Amino acid sequence: MKSTKFTELTQEQIDRKWWEIGDFFRRNSLWMLMYCTGCCAIELPPAMTSAYDMERLGMGPMATPRQADVLLVTGYLSLKTLRRLIYTYEQMSEPKYIVGFGSCTINGGIYHDSHVVINRLDRYVPVDVYVAGCMPNTEAVMNGFVDLMDLIKSKKADGWKRYHDNYDWYKKNQEEALGEVRIKDEFHE
Numbered sequence: 001m002k003s004t005k006f007t008e009l010t011q012e013q014i015d016r017k018w019w020e021i022g023d024f025f026r027r028n029s030l031w032m033l034m035y036c037t038g039c040c041a042i043e044l045p046p047a048m049t050s051a052y053d054m055e056r057l058g059m060g061p062m063a064t065p066r067q068a069d070v071l072l073v074t075g076y077l078s079l080k081t082l083r084r085l086i087y088t089y090e091q092m093s094e095p096k097y098i099v100g101f102g103s104c105t106i107n108g109g110i111y112h113d114s115h116v117v118i119n120r121l122d123r124y125v126p127v128d129v130y131v132a133g134c135m136p137n138t139e140a141v142m143n144g145f146v147d148l149m150d151l152i153k154s155k156k157a158d159g160w161k162r163y164h165d166n167y168d169w170y171k172k173n174q175e176e177a178l179g180e181v182r183i184k185d186e187f188h189e
């Protein structure tokens with residue numbers, strides 16, 4: 001197989017190589033911010049502690065959005081919490097990923113006909129992995145994490161790019177639900 005010298009690569013090829021290296025390490029070292037909005041959150045303690053021990057996968061909890069790679073949304077979202085979720089997501093550094101946890105994030109679940117609960121999380125922010133169920137058990141949570149890692153490794157965890165590419169569409173949906181969404185607000189000024 002013909003090898004290519006580093007000096008023969010274009011800048012774009014070099015950038016892509018760096019991303020591949022970054023994805024390799026990122027996949028094995030993910031910091032997760034938990035946005036515990038719903039009852040699904042009760043499955044997180046066994047996932048994080050000795051019963052399932054998510055740290056063995058290279059995942060750990062993170063307290064602030066700016067240092068987190070993964071935003072975990074555990075269940076239903078009211079309009080009030082959706083606004084905070086959008087602010088939180090916008091503060092995270094790229095690349096960043098969202099895991100929607102529980103049927104409520106997929107279709108509103110048992111709250112689907114409530115006037116204060118959104119029905120589809122991915123209309124407002126990009127979701128990379130959904131974990132279905134009401135509530136999903138801890139094995140499903142762990143499988144969801146592994147699925148996310150595999151997507152990162154295969155470069156298919158591209159929700160943050162979709163957010164850029166379709167920003168007007170996301171913004172329109174956010175504003176339809178919430179009215180004005182000022183990202184340059186108390187978190188940024």
Ligand code: SF4
Binds near residue numbers: 039109110133
């Ligand atoms: S999916 Fe079920 S368990 Fe999870 S937040 Fe919704 S109602 Fe609660």
